[in-house]
Structure formats: C-alpha cells, structure tokens
Amino acid sequence: MARLNDDAQWIVLMGFIVSFALFFIAILINQSTIVGQTTAEAVSEFPKTDIREVRGMIIQSEFLGDENDKTNVQREIRNLSLSRHNAVVEFSSSPPAGSDPYTHIEMHYNNGVTAYNETWRSE
Amino acid sequence: MVNADGQLYTIEGVAAALILLLTAYIVVNSTSVYTMGDTHISDMQLEVVGDDALKMMNTAPNSSVEKTSLRTIIETGDAVQFQEMFDSIVNAKTGTGRDRIQFMANVTYERSDGTVGDVPLGASSHIFTGREHAVRVTEWVIVDSPCPLCSDVTSGKHAVLVEALVWRD
Known part of the structure; x- marks a missing residue:
C-alpha cells in the first residue's frame, strides 16, 4: 500500500497562502x-439644494407684504415642488402673538426618500 | 477497487476547485457592476457647478440693487442675457481655455387655471437632443407678473422655478 507522502509540506502551505491571498484581492x-x-x-x-432652496422660499414668502401675493406664492411653492421636484412640501x-414676539414656521419636506422637518423661528 | 489512499490529495483538489470557482464568481460579478463609477462623481460635480451658477445669478450684486439678475432676466424675458451670463459662469476655467459645459433652461410656473406650464429661457449653441447625459439644477425665484415669458398668470408676485439641464460634451 502506498504511504501518504508528507514531503514538501512547505510548498503545499505556500500554495494555500497564495490562493487565499488571491481570493481576498478578488x-x-x-x-x-x-x-x-x-x-x-x-x-x-x-436633495440638499432642493431643501435649502424651498426652505429659503418659504421664509421669504412669509414676509411678503401683500396678503394676496403671499397666498399665490405659497400655493405655487407647494404645487411646483410636487410637480417638478416630486416632493410634498407643507408648511x-x-x-x-401675546408675549411671544417671534414668527414660527413649521416646514415639512418629503420626497419619498428623504424627509426634512423644521420649526423655524424669526430671530 | 475502492481504497483509502490519497485522501489528502482528494481534499486538496476539492478545496482548490472551490477556491477557483469562488474567485471566478467574484471576478465575473465585479465586471457586472463595472458601470463607470466615475460618471456619478462627475455628475455630482456638474450639479454643484450648475447650481452655484444659478445661485450666483439669483444673488443681487450689492445691497442697493433690488432685483437679482435672474429675476430681471425672467421679468423681461431676456433669453440672450441669460445665455451669455450662464454660459460665462459655468464655463469659466483656470487658464485660457473654456470648459465644454452646455445647457438648456426652462422656466416652470403655475398658470392661472392651476396647471403647471413651462417656457424655454435659453440654451447653449449645442441643441439638447435627449441623448446627452445631463443633470438637472433648479432655482426658485419670486417675480413680478405679468412677464413676457409667463403671460397667462394673474398679476402680482409669483414663485417660478428655473430649471436647467446641464451636460458636458
């Protein structure tokens, strides 16, 4: 019966090491x-710039002098965001009022992947 | 005749075959996702360039100027001015040459009946055919209406969206 030949084990070991190294490189x-x-x-x-811009527009629209302009612009922000940015914008x-001297704006932006919510306060 | 000789060689052979198969699988798999990772990076940079250009145009040069250039352009419908200004900003480059960025811009607005419409604002010399790998950049502007571009809206202030497709050729 042929005996198991255990010569040249170093070569076998090196072969294993090299093949595993190749495996990891792959x-x-x-x-x-x-x-x-x-x-x-x-x-x-x-949508970093989308959020940043719509946020700026919402704040800007809040301080439009004419009430009619404000309604129009705010409706257009919602409508155009939905149709062109695929984002639901609500604010x-x-x-x-009373002892609170600040204007507060609550904003929500959601394009299905990214949601952004903020409560803005005038300084 | 079945005997128990050479079992180590058999195991080694099986192990080697497995390693080869796995390596081949990984190599084949890696070529299948080789969809030019670079294009996404240049898209990202192009988007930043275009967005910055629109932002610059929508910033008043100093505090005594009430309207930004972009707003004036939309209110007067001056396509030539837009073309020249946007072109010179996005194509500015260190050194003597200019960049190869092309663009096509639209103004999107809400009509008085509530539907959304858009009109061309300006484009570069190379016409957009639809085959270009373009990115989209946008900028909001509040304009005084009626303006020549968006004639079918009620008077007063309106929010419009400037959209530009930007690509390099």
Whole structure:
C-alpha cells in the first residue's frame, strides 16, 4: 500500500497562502468598484439644494407684504415642488402673538426618500 | 477497487476547485457592476457647478440693487442675457481655455387655471437632443407678473422655478 507522502509540506502551505491571498484581492477589487458609485449616488440623491432652496422660499414668502401675493406664492411653492421636484412640501406659520414676539414656521419636506422637518423661528 | 489512499490529495483538489470557482464568481460579478463609477462623481460635480451658477445669478450684486439678475432676466424675458451670463459662469476655467459645459433652461410656473406650464429661457449653441447625459439644477425665484415669458398668470408676485439641464460634451 502506498504511504501518504508528507514531503514538501512547505510548498503545499505556500500554495494555500497564495490562493487565499488571491481570493481576498478578488474581494477587494469586487468591492472597490462599488465604493465610488455608492458614495456619489448618495450625494446626488440627497436633495440638499432642493431643501435649502424651498426652505429659503418659504421664509421669504412669509414676509411678503401683500396678503394676496403671499397666498399665490405659497400655493405655487407647494404645487411646483410636487410637480417638478416630486416632493410634498407643507408648511404653516404662526405670527407673533401675546408675549411671544417671534414668527414660527413649521416646514415639512418629503420626497419619498428623504424627509426634512423644521420649526423655524424669526430671530 | 475502492481504497483509502490519497485522501489528502482528494481534499486538496476539492478545496482548490472551490477556491477557483469562488474567485471566478467574484471576478465575473465585479465586471457586472463595472458601470463607470466615475460618471456619478462627475455628475455630482456638474450639479454643484450648475447650481452655484444659478445661485450666483439669483444673488443681487450689492445691497442697493433690488432685483437679482435672474429675476430681471425672467421679468423681461431676456433669453440672450441669460445665455451669455450662464454660459460665462459655468464655463469659466483656470487658464485660457473654456470648459465644454452646455445647457438648456426652462422656466416652470403655475398658470392661472392651476396647471403647471413651462417656457424655454435659453440654451447653449449645442441643441439638447435627449441623448446627452445631463443633470438637472433648479432655482426658485419670486417675480413680478405679468412677464413676457409667463403671460397667462394673474398679476402680482409669483414663485417660478428655473430649471436647467446641464451636460458636458
């Protein structure tokens, strides 16, 4: 009966090490392509400027002198956000009353992926 | 005849086959997600450039000027002015050459009957065909109506949205 030959075990061990190293390098290559993509995708999908702008517009609209202009502009903010940014924008304000000298605006932005809520107070 | 010789070699062979299969699987899999990770990064940068340009145009140069350039452009319907201004801002580049950014801009507004309409505001020399890999940038403006671009709205102040498709060719 042929005996199990245990010569050259170092070579076998090295073979194993090299193949596992190759295996891990393959995993690294596999993951590295996704990294740049997911990062950039996350950045471009997050509606940073949309939120910032609509927030500015809501605050600006709150201080329009004419009541009719204010109603129009605020309706248009809601309507255009829904139709062009695919975002539901809702807001309401409470003017200074009693001992509270500030205007408060409650804003909600939701485009299905990102939701943003804020209660703004005039300084 | 079945015997128990060479079992280590058999195990090694199976292990090697598994490693090869796994490696091949990972390599094939990695080529399938190789959808140019770079395009997303340049999209992101293009979006920032376009957005900044619109923001600059929608900022009054100093406190004594009441209306921003963008607002004046929309209120007068001056497409040529928009074209020149946006073009020079987005294509500004260090050195002598200019960048290759092209654009097409629309103004979106709400008509008096409640529907949403849009009119072209200006475009660069290369016409948008629909095949370009474009990104969209937007800017809100409050304008005095009626203006030549959005004639079918009631008078008074209105919120309109400037949308620009920006691409590099």
